[in-house]
Amino acid sequence: MEFDVVIVGAGPSGLSAAIRLMQQAQESEQELMVCVVEKGSEVGAHILSGAVFEPRSLAELFPNYQELGAPLNSKVNGDDIYYLSGADKGTKLPGFATPKTMHNDGNYIVSMGNVCRWLAEQAEAMGVEIFPGFPAQQVIYEDGKVAGVITQDMGLDRDGNPKDSYMPGMELRAKYTIFAEGCRGHLGKELIAKFALDEGKSPQHYGIGFKEIWDIDPDKHQEGLVVHTAGWPLSGDTTGGGYLYHAENNQVFVGLIVDLNYSNPHLSPFDEFQRMKHHPVYKQYLDGGKRVSYGARALAKGGYNSLVKMTMPGGVLVGCDAGTINFAKIKGNHTAMKSGMLAAETIFAALAAGDEGGNDLTAFTEKFESSWLYDELYNSRNFGPAMHKLGTFFGGAYNTLDQNLFGGKLPFNFKDDTQDYAQLKLASEVPMIHYPKPDGVLSFDKLSSVFLSNTNHEEEQPCHLQLKDAEIPITVNWPKYGEPAQRYCPAGVYEVEESDEGAKFVINAQNCIHCKTCDIKDPSQNITWVTPEGTGGPNYPNM
Known part of the structure; x- marks a missing residue:
């Protein structure tokens, strides 16, 4: 199938790009064929975000978004920021003592899954073709240029042999392809390496973000409050932070982000999140409530210093695939949307001028560097590196000074040039961490949590978690690091089974919630995440 533009991923950046393309086509009365492929069973099924949403890009895309019924219903009306010094101790910080980027006046508490479903409705009404359940498996290259993608084969057994239900992938060809897969997209990872898009940049840095949705006592609910x-519970060189957002319908969104540059291989981000909920700041709202959903996803938080070159011959990387999140705000949706819109404007201008495709659209870089998106990312460039180098307290103090008094323009450039996976120390060099047993009231185990994510994969299919060397987990990672995949994975995918015959590494791929943490944090860089069969993975109703 041939299109003018193929977009990989129906998240905020991909859908915004599709809509902006069609808006321009309608304004100029030109015909344009745009296709979006999405690996989730439906648009929004794989979307997970906090999310406090800044509507700046949405207002540019649809100035009348409220009249159109965009699902932005809970306006932020309060910001509570705490520094937790222990399991039952915490200090509420005054507004002047926190970076102004953390203040949320004019923002909304939303389900980004539902925002993406709404965006998809707008895109389809304009003529965009959206194919959910069709993962883009590989890039089509011709003469060193991106020429489209091939979707996943369906109906293969564990060994890759066709079953009775076999259906080969589709070849989707395009003049230009926009890659909007989200953080650590497997095609984006390949493109960055192939075209050296990260040359001269700091390596990308990541966090793992957890989220649960709770129905809570209406008497404790304060719609619009952001916490x-x-x-605590993070300490030492482990950085990150927690959140609790009061959404509509007596629900709260609660979660924890753990930066993946931590050094202790005994650390379990999942268990840190579970014990965080017992702190009085969280417990006061969750007590008597019911957990109704769970999920986790990696996020790219390197910011400006790690932002890759976003164009290559025939293609553009946008959103978290490129690393556009502004971690100073803990927000990436408005920036992802803007990057998609800029890509759409660049591509449309090229096609309208008679471009036949396959070029490196350098005009995108000029457009990006003259946009508010560039200014926002540049002015927050030191936020993450300062936290990594100075720690939570002193890094936070520097960022407050830099953002509140100098608008991000202090003449310093902090860099963090060590890969996250390379930060792990040997298991023998660091203390063990003993986590309390979950109580089934505020804290839970991994398997009951994965159940709430509605995760499912066709069991008889090739494993989408590929090992470069099947021996490394037991011969290298097990003796050196206690095989940390057992702990950094938030879904119980990886286990080491010990018996009289020795240790065996087990991959429970059925449990995978597509967070990509294993692809990022494995100390031997031995695990590669690729797309499973279409519709596989979590099915988040309103994350």
Whole structure:
């Protein structure tokens, strides 16, 4: 099938690109064929975000978004920020003592899954073709240029042999392809390496973000209240922070982000999140409530210093595939949307001028560098590196000074040039961490949590978690690091089974919630995440 533009991923950046393309086509009365492929069973099924949403890009895309019924219903009306110094200790910080980027006036508490479903409705009404359940498996290259993608084969057994239900992938050809897969997209990872798009940049840095949705006692609910915390349960060189957002319908969104540059291989981000909920700041709202959903996803938080070159011959990387999140705000949806819109404007201008495709659209870089998106990312460039180098307290103090008094323009450039996976120390060099047993009231185990994510994969299919060397987990990672995949994975995918015959590495791919943490944090860089069969993975109803 041939299109003018193929977009990989129906998240905020991909859908915004599709809509902006069609808006321009309609304005100029030109015909344009745009296709979006999405690996989830439906648009929004794989979307997970906090999310406090800044509507700036949405207002540019649809100035009348409220009249159109965009699902932005809970306006932020309060910001509570705490520094937690222990399991039952915490100090509420005054507004002047926190970076102004953390203040949320004019923002909304939303389900980004539902926002993406709404965006998809707008895109389809304009003539965009959206194919959910069709993962893009590989890039089509011709003469060193991107020429489209091939979707996943369906109906293969564990060994890759066709079953009775076999259906080969589709070849989707395009003049230009926009890659909007989200953080650590497997095609984006390939393109960055192939075209050296990260040359001269700091390596990308990541966090793993957890989220649960709770129905809580209406008497404890304060719709519009945003709560952020720093400090406990994380300590030492482990940085990150927690959140609790009061959404509509007596629900709260609660979660924890753990930066993946931590050094102790015994650390379990999942268990840190579970014990965080017992702190009085969180417990006061969750007590008597019911957990109704769970998920986790990696996020690219390197910011400006790690932002890759976003164009290559025939293609553009946008959103978290390129690393556009503004971690100073803990927000990436408005920036992802803007990057998709800029890509759409660049591509449409090229096609309208008679471009036949396959070029490196350098005009995109000029457009990006003259946009508010560039200014926002540049002015927050030191936020993450300062936290990594100075720690939560002193890094936070520097960022407050830099953002509140100098608008991000202090003449310093902090860099963090060590890969996250390379930060792990040997298991013998660091203390063990003993986590309390979950109580089934505020804290839970991994398997009951995965159940709430509605995760499912066709069992008889090739494993989508590929090992470069099947021996490394037991011969290298097990003796050196206690095989940390057992702990950094938030879904119980990886286990080491010990018996009289020795240790065996087990991959429960059925449990995978597509967070990509294993692809990022494995100390031997031995695990590669690729797309499973279409519709596989979580099915988040309103994350």
